[in-house]
Amino acid sequence: MANEDKFKKVISHAKEYGYVFQSSEIYDGLSAVYDYAQNGAELKNNIRNYWWKAMVQMHDNIVGIDAAIFMHPTTWKASGHVDAFNDPLIDNKDSKKRYRADVLVEDYCAKIEAKINKEVKKAEKRFGDAFNREEFVTTNGRVLGYQEKIDTILKRLGKSLENEDLADVKALIEELEIADPMTGSRNWTDVKQFNLMFGTKLGASAETAMELYLRPETAQGIFVNFLNVQKTGRMKIPFGIAQTGKAFRNEIVARQFIFRMREFEQMEMQFFIKPGTQKEWFNYWKETRLKWHKSLGMGDDNYRFHDHEKLAHYADAATDIEFNFPFGFKELEGIHSRTDFDLSKHEEYSGKKLQYFDHEAKESYTPYVLETSIGLDRMFLALFSNSLQEETLEDGSERTVLKLPAVLAPTKAAILPLVRKDEALTEMAKAIVEDLKWEFNVAYDEKDAIGRRYRRQDAVGTPFCITVDGESIENHTVTLRYRDTMEQKRIKIEELRHLIKAEVDVKHWLMKMS
Ligand code: ATP
Numbered sequence: 001m002a003n004e005d006k007f008k009k010v011i012s013h014a015k016e017y018g019y020v021f022q023s024s025e026i027y028d029g030l031s032a033v034y035d036y037a038q039n040g041a042e043l044k045n046n047i048r049n050y051w052w053k054a055m056v057q058m059h060d061n062i063v064g065i066d067a068a069i070f071m072h073p074t075t076w077k078a079s080g081h082v083d084a085f086n087d088p089l090i091d092n093k094d095s096k097k098r099y100r101a102d103v104l105v106e107d108y109c110a111k112i113e114a115k116i117n118k119e120v121k122k123a124e125k126r127f128g129d130a131f132n133r134e135e136f137v138t139t140n141g142r143v144l145g146y147q148e149k150i151d152t153i154l155k156r157l158g159k160s161l162e163n164e165d166l167a168d169v170k171a172l173i174e175e176l177e178i179a180d181p182m183t184g185s186r187n188w189t190d191v192k193q194f195n196l197m198f199g200t201k202l203g204a205s206a207e208t209a210m211e212l213y214l215r216p217e218t219a220q221g222i223f224v225n226f227l228n229v230q231k232t233g234r235m236k237i238p239f240g241i242a243q244t245g246k247a248f249r250n251e252i253v254a255r256q257f258i259f260r261m262r263e264f265e266q267m268e269m270q271f272f273i274k275p276g277t278q279k280e281w282f283n284y285w286k287e288t289r290l291k292w293h294k295s296l297g298m299g300d301d302n303y304r305f306h307d308h309e310k311l312a313h314y315a316d317a318a319t320d321i322e323f324n325f326p327f328g329f330k331e332l333e334g335i336h337s338r339t340d341f342d343l344s345k346h347e348e349y350s351g352k353k354l355q356y357f358d359h360e361a362k363e364s365y366t367p368y369v370l371e372t373s374i375g376l377d378r379m380f381l382a383l384f385s386n387s388l389q390e391e392t393l394e395d396g397s398e399r400t401v402l403k404l405p406a407v408l409a410p411t412k413a414a415i416l417p418l419v420r421k422d423e424a425l426t427e428m429a430k431a432i433v434e435d436l437k438w439e440f441n442v443a444y445d446e447k448d449a450i451g452r453r454y455r456r457q458d459a460v461g462t463p464f465c466i467t468v469d470g471e472s473i474e475n476h477t478v479t480l481r482y483r484d485t486m487e488q489k490r491i492k493i494e495e496l497r498h499l500i501k502a503e504v505d506v507k508h509w510l511m512k513m514s
Contacts, residue, residue: 007326010385011257013400017460019043019384020258032254032262039460040380042410042441044265047379048244050408051267053506054292054513055242055372062240062269063233067221069246075220076197076213078349079342080313085216086193088161088169089252094185100252101169101191104178105157109150110328116146158310166191196249198262214248219371221245222270223342226367227354230272237356237367238281242269244376256327258377265376270338272356272367278337281370282317285335288513289372290321293332295512296405298386304329314341323382332382333374340366383408387461393486402461403484407509412440413500414457418469420446429468432478432493440500458483464500 014020019040022029036044056064076082088101119142124131137143153176160168169191179186197216203209215221222241229241244267254260273281286305294300301324308318317337322329343354343366355364387403406412415432417425426446436442443462445453450467457465465481472478472493480499481488491499502508 003326003328006385006388007257010326010381010388013388013402013459014040014257014384017402032251032260034258034261034377039410043383043404043408044376044380046408046410047376047383048265048267050296050506050509051292051374051376051379052242052244054510055240055267055269058510059240061235061238062242062271063229063235064242065222065225065229066243066245067218067225069215069248070202070212071215071220071224073210073212074349075224075346078345079220079223080345081197081213081216082195084313085197086195087252088166088191089194090170090173090191091189092180092183092185093187093189095180095183097180097182098252099180101166101173102157102161103253104173104181105153105169105176107181108176108178109153112146112150116143119143119146154309161310164193166193194250194252196251198248198250215246216249217247217373218243218245218266218268219270219373220342222268223346223369226270226272226343227352230356235272237358238271238273238277240269240271242267244268258381259325259327259330261377266373267376267379268371268373271370271372273370274358275340275365275368278316278339278368278370282319282335282337285370285372286319289333289335289374291513293321293323295509296383296408297512298383298405299324302386303332306331312336314338323378324386325382326385332378333372336371336373338369338371340368342369343367399455399458401458401483404461404463405509406463406504407506409461409463409504410441411443411457411460411462412504413464413466413496414443414445414453414462415466415468416444416450416453417446418450418467422470424473425468425470428472429466432466432468432496436497436500439497440504454481454486463503466496 017039018037021035021037023033023035024030052064056062089098090101090104091098116137119140120133120136123136123140153172156172157169160166160172167190170188173188177186198214200212200214201209202212222243225241229235230239244265246263247266248263251260251262254262271281271285290303293303304322306320306322308320311318315336316339319335320331321333321335323332347354347366354366356367357364383404389401389403391399391401393399413436415429417429419425429444433442433444445456447453454465463483467479467481469479476493477490478493478496479488480491480496
């Protein structure tokens, strides 16, 4: 399937099988805002839980909090969001379409990268088994030329953005002859900065109302609670505070389904460390977070690191874990070495000391911070798009299957009486549901022929189907069918719980990280 078709299929499948709906669809929807449906909410909960267990439960020096979305407005002055949380936007004068200037340039570079990939594929064909990718990309003249071009462009973009030289960003767009992707027009306005925070008001009357922002990240709720948590939890450095929750950004361009939303959810962890140890912890968290992703078995080649050229105002090192989405490699998670920027700023603006007293060294200092920040919705999209597969079976028929990691699948097993009209079978199937539902999310389905029911469960991503038939009544056995292989096994009803647990247990999956 071509990538664009694949992405369309992802969006329509997410709707058809009750995962993601457009928000307020009956009113024609709201741009870049989505609702999670009955299966989507379960998948989202399971992802959140898988993250929380890995971060909070498995680390005795990380605790979790749940801070409010509203925060005192000075928070956002101190954090730099009021002055610097901007995206460079550019309008096309002919089409009246608005774009992020940096994204236009990055997309241009992605096209050059596609040319590199084409060269690699050609060479792979030519050299067969003897092909060495690493050697090829570091020696082939054409590939080196393309790579140099990308590096030069991104370096210049990074520098101009860092220096707020927006005229040079426009000059770059013009020099590269970048056109409006929708219309081909090159008639651009100047580049302007646009603040991404949503404002709102707190208070009953217009005169006394206080201007507030909807938080654009969850991190600040952690920083302002740093001392409260440290003291009440008697935490010793190094320690972490994790939280998951909604964040809001008035994104300029939001056309990629749940990849870029205006209301989304983050899963963030701030790790407080001794100044000077940030490099070591940066590497530790890079490695640990990649292991978490890989534990889900979505293909190691689908991840890569992208170290930042342009660093945010608070960071001394930053990398993204990028995932191979249907529209190419894009940021899934950010890992940032934030120095003491946030705590120092909050100290300055609040007038309160936010320092840590090291009892052993008998000294106080402002801790440095290592942050891991992943978008729950982006993780959802990565999982969903990677798991959605079209297969041609041996008999030539097609099946659509959503091969979600069993630990995250919304429904773990569907219990199916072979014949609806046979009361003995339906009763037995319902009894199995009653028994299993204490431990797993299970479904009961009696409608349609068994083959169609299997296909329906494949498409919705249920890892196991349990079929109750005449033999079940005789000898207390059922057929267990595996979604991914379609293999069927006859097993004793008493064994069901144990067999399913072995495959869906968080422990079984998280152990892969060690
Ligand atoms: P991008 O460059 O894609 O705008 P960012 O670098 O601004 O992302 P961060 O501020 O580092 O993102 O936020 C951490 C994580 O939050 C991102 O890695 C991403 O997974 C998620 N995220 C950020 N913005 C959005 C959004 N608009 N919709 C969904 N998820 C988002």
